[in-house]
Amino acid sequence: MKPPAARAERILPPRPHSTSALWMRLVMGSILAAFCLLASCWAARHIPFLQPYGATGLSLLVMGGCLTGMIALTLCVGIGNWQKLQHLAIRYRSLHGWIGIMTGSMLSVGFLAGTVTLFATPLQQWSQPHLPAQRNIPLADIPTILDRLTPPGTGQHPAPALHYRLTLTTPGSASLSIPVGPELPLGLPASQILVSQPAPGTIQLYQMIPSPVPNVIGGLHRRMGLPLPENWAMPFVGILCLLYGLALLSGVILLLPGIWRTLMTVRLEGHARRLWLDLHSLLGLCSLPFQLIIALTVALFAFAPLLPPCSGTEAMSPPHAAASSAPLPPITALKQMQNLAPEFQPLTLDYVLGPHGTDSLPERLALHAPLYNANGLRSLPPSDQPYLLIEGTDPHNPLIGRDRGAVLMAPHTGTVLDSQNLPGRQSLARHMLTWCLALHFGSFGGEFVRWLYVILGLCGVGFFHTANKLWLNTHRHKVPGQTAPVDTLATSWLSRLSEGTLLGCLLGLCGLVALSPFTSHLYPITALKDASSHMMEKACQQASLFYYALMLLSLLSYCVLPRRLCRGVVLALAAMFLSAAVLTVTLHHTATQTPVSPELTIAFAIASLCLWGGAFHTLRPRPNRQ
Amino acid sequence: MTGMVTDPLFFWAGLLAGTAWVMLLWIQLPGHTPRPARLSRSAGLAGLALSGGLAWVLWSPVFGPVSAFFCLGGWSMALLCFMPVFWALFRTYRSHTPG
Structure with missing residues (x-):
């Protein structure tokens, strides 16, 4: 003692x-x-x-x-x-x-939702209808086609003379599109006029309305x-x-x-x-x-x-007077880009030759774009200055955006206006910030890191779910004589709400994926003036409402029905949505005899099989257990 | 895949070396892990350093040196989250199997 x-x-x-x-x-x-x-x-x-x-x-x-x-x-x-x-x-x-x-x-x-957002761009491509086959236009033919799209002697600036986009399909060819509305990174997507060349000398126009679903999931x-x-x-x-x-x-x-x-x-x-x-x-x-x-x-x-904005001297080069000459041909711009950053792989060239919006906080609010902007308030040149935005990837460097880096050039001279987001050509401070953002977005290391982030994202979901389960198990009452602790009123409701929210989110996301192929449209138009400005904001609101309706359904069912039944039914519904999405897209592409992106189809098919498995496992009769 | 298409050999070899690195790290960590009786602590640590270095060297040409470091970190995080669960399932299955 x-x-x-x-x-x-x-x-x-x-x-x-x-x-x-x-x-x-x-x-x-x-x-x-x-x-x-x-x-x-x-x-x-x-x-x-x-x-x-x-x-x-x-x-x-x-x-x-x-x-x-x-x-x-x-x-x-x-x-x-x-x-x-x-x-x-x-x-x-x-x-x-x-x-x-x-x-x-x-x-x-x-x-x-972040795990699904990793596939925002592939989901948009997966959902869209079959695009016209003759969209690959040799880069050398682009200026001629643009001239043909511009009606002669009008004296006015038609849409393609102000803003057009080239999406590179091969090193020597690109698809040409004209955005109908203003766009900001990750903001509401604008509908596009697609230009195809069925035969030399002929042009066919289509209006493409993108799906709002990737944007809604991002939000x-x-x-x-x-x-x-x-x-x-x-x-x-x-x-x-x-x-x-x-x-x-x-x-x-x-x-x-x-x-x-x-x-x-x-x-x-x-x-x-x-x-x-x-x-x-x-x-x-x-x-x-x-x-x-x-x-x-x-x-x-x-x-x-x-926080109050910061105005630094790292802003882009002083504005150049708009030249009256023709813009730089894409081949020349790409050659300049190659000399500037050999490892950079350009994906799109955006020629903005007329007055345009500025990237500011009010503009981002209006266009429902994410409010944080790594470039501060001087992301784009002044609204009267034309620019050429080249976006692309770099396999050896991190990307500041979700899946791409960018450089701003003067479209008539090729002078670099802003290269702070060009991978491999950044200052040390910018490179550090790029790394921090790339580690959030998983925008380095290509597809491997994207799939790695899917695993880590799902581990995160598991981490929070186990946290909830642990808290609930700790706060249940132990009744003498009973082996399992008993739910109190608080733990019973919190358990229903936490599981209902998580499974409601899963159901809502699967529902949105199923909705996605039905919200993207493509139809032919005869002239540029026939393009209608689609109510993208309304489409986004409807998709959001659909998600929240499914979430509410899940929460309500968890409030009134036994938990096990709810779990099984919600999992089965989520599996049904995902299976329907895979079937719709596969059948559509089989009917039009066009290839479908295998990556997402296989991923969604596996996910729906797992959900079906989970639903059957939950709903199967268990005679010896409560 | 951006990096994999250009250097598939380096990518897969790096993935193999990276997996070996995570396995060696896992068996060195405390808790319910498989502990091979013949693998001494020093040999395990040497293997850990070698496989980690090899994975980084192999992935550097594919992803770039800094990206290779973060890829290895991400791969190890993902594997370490799952391996103990699979090991626990395996142990439970084995303990319930007669003989």
Whole structure:
């Protein structure tokens, strides 16, 4: 038996914070985090050696501010006397759980929609009807065709004289299209007039209306499924990301005491709570770098539009007077591009020769484009200055956009106006920012990284789902004499809501994929003036309504029906939607004897088989279990 | 695939070396992992360094040096998330199989 003095010296574990103390620490941490953010913004604007970096410097500093804010928030909760790591972990336990249950469902919706958003461009191509066969036009013939499209002696600028797009199909040929409306990256897609050349000397025009579905899914991903306008949802998403960062860091602290015993352990047998804990710890710790970069970049996307803009000297070259001569032929522009960046592989050339919109915050709001812009306010030249935008990829360098980098040139002289987004030709600061964004979008390493991001995205969904399951299992009541804990009213409803939200999102996304082939249209037109400006905004609203209706259906069914039945039915419905999408597209392409993109068809077919399997597994009769 | 089409041999060889690296890392980590009795700690660490370096060298011409590093990181994260689950399923199946 130990003497009384020794007993008194024994280290007593501290009690967890009281609710009021925890709130006070959270408020203090939040003030510190806000201070870090504002300080980073102030530094970008007022510290002389940081000013030249402009929007790039601001973005990097905001990300640094967010990271410091997350660390400050975490430290504020844990600060105080502690002798053992376990004692520190006690302070974070309840907070970690509460943040998890409050944000887990929204984050899992964001991750699930983000996984589908990785395939936004292929999904658009997969959904669209069969395009006319004779769309490949030799680059040398493009100027002649453009002349033919321009009615002679009108004195007015017809559409193709103002803005046309060449999409390279082979090194020597391209398809020609004319956007009907204004476009911004990731904004609402504009309908296009496609030009085909059935025979030399003849031209056939088509109007192509793209599907709004990839755009709607992208919006859901950015807003984490919240049914709010993007500029309203963003502050909320930013705060959510700071809490997500706090949960990640506190989760690591919670794991530290027992990390070396149970790191790679998954115990499938025994108590369900232990299984969820093992899976949650495994997924969280193994994908921690990915989760942290997502938290930081999303915080940047969310907070950057709220901060005062930064005007740096990294803006593009001074405007050149619009030349009256003809624009540079595409072959010459591509040769100049080849000399400038040999590894860059151009995909599209956008000739904008007339007055155009500017890339500004109001313009982005109007066009429903993402509010964060890595280029600051000077993304495009002044509205009266013509430009040539060449977009493309680079297999050896990260891309600042979701799937491409870009360079701006003067269309008449080929002078480079802005090369800060050209992979391989960036300054160190811009290259660092590009890496941060590329690690969010998975825009490096080609298709391999895209599929890797699908796996990591789904791991993220699993991570948040296991977090919810773990919290619910921890908060169920243990009744003497019963082996399994019993649901309380709160855990029963939270369980229904969290599962209903996740499966509702899955159902909604599958429904949108099934809707996609029916929302893309192609029809012939006789002249450029016949092209109608399609109500793309309305189409987007209808697709969003369809998604939210399916989400509501899932939530309602989870509120009134048994959980197992709901799970099975929602999975079966999701599988049905996906199977219908695959069948529709395959049958359509078989009927028109045109090839269908195998990548997405196979992926959707496998996903629908998995969903059917899940539905049958859930709904099969189990006589020995409740 | 952007990188794979140009250098399929380097890509697949790098993928193989990267998988070996993740496997070696996994068996070195604590918890319920398969621990080959004949593989000493130092040999395991040497194998880890060699396979990691080899994977990075093989992937550098395909993706570029920095991208190769992040590709290897992403591949290891993805495999490490799944391997313990598959191992646990395998162990449970084996323990339930008579004989």
